[in-house]
Structure formats: C-alpha cells, structure tokens
Amino acid sequence: GAGVSQSPRYKVAKRGQDVALRCDPISGHVSLFWYQQALGQGPEFLTYFQNEAQLDKSGLPSDRFFAERPEGSVSTLKIQRTQQEDSAVYLCASSFTSGGEGTGELFFGEGSRLTVL
C-alpha cells in the first residue's frame, strides 16, 4: 500500500494477556518508530529502528515491551502481561531518511488502539 499500515486497528485485552501489534511501513523507508499516545497527550517515543537494527529502545516503559524488525521492513511491538496502564494508541511511523532528519517528516499509520480491561 501507499501508506504505513497497522494492525489490528483495535484490540481489547484482558489484564495479563499478551498482545502483538504489527506495523508495515512504506516500502523503502529506512527508519521506523513506535510511539505510545495516551488520551489527551502527545505521542511518546518508545523505540527506533534503522533497517533491522534497533538503535534506541529507551522509551519502552518496562521489560514487558519488546519490539522487533527482523528483515528491516515489517515491525512487531509485543506487550506481555498487559496492564491497564498500557491502554493507549500505539502509533508506528516511518521515514525514508535515517534518523528522521531532513524535513523530519514521519509518516504515521492510523494506530492500534489497545484497551486493557
């Protein structure tokens, strides 16, 4: 497709369940970012990939969060043993340039809205 694609768009999980969120970036985009956006807040950085290398995971809130991009294209964000505070929209963004420099234009997917009951 032409844009960043994320799935599922909506996910309801019971507390303690594991979830996996998928991001399919724009073809050829080197950089891939995951952000977490709580209601009424701006996106908060989680992690960054340049191709298949995870260069920064400083924003992951706990060791229950794990992200991978094994072949440098599709990425998966996994959350183990979900908690209510994990409820948020998880945004994936990609950029053609490495590190998102230049215009700084990140192309965002529509997000995956996670609700943990």
Next chain:
Amino acid sequence: QKEVEQNSGPLSVPEGAIASLNCTYSDRGSQSFFWYRQYSGKSPELIMFIYSNGDKEDGRFTAQLNKASQYVSLLIRDSQPSDSATYLCAVINYKLSFGAGTTVTVRA
C-alpha cells in the same frame, strides 16, 4: 521538565480569526522544529517545519522560531472550521519528541 512544552489550551477562536499556538523546548542544541496536526481519531500529519530563526510562511500558516528564547510558535490566519484539530509541536534529535498538543476549535 518535559523536552517540549505547549500551551495546553483548549483554544477556541471564531472563524476568520488568528489562532496562535506556542511551544518551548528544553534542549538548547535542538536544530529542527515541526508542527503536526492531528484530527480526532487520526494520526499526526506534518504541516510545517522550520530550521532558522525568524518566520516561515506557508499559505495560512506561519511558523516562528526564536532559538535564543527556545520558543517556537504557529499562527493560523483566517481560521476555518476545518482547522479544528490538535496541533503538536515537535523537536528532532534523530527522533521526534512531541509536546502534549493544543486543541483548537474554530467556531463557525
């Protein structure tokens, strides 16, 4: 202190008026600054970026940057109901760091 702070709003302006959005950042070494617009339930989209001190105009939008004061603003002239959205200020240091956003409502 958050890396990017925005006036929290919400901001309500009448149609045709100027909406003024403000943002400050903490890293004096930041070089590039961005304004994203986010409609309710949608993903952010880039509307302006600015690197140099001064003003940058693009249609009805003007971004202003003052690096000495670590301040960046966005003016929306002749506001339209379609401008009603949340506006996110962002600073780049290989990754974008966003402010909390300012919600703008343009009253018809």
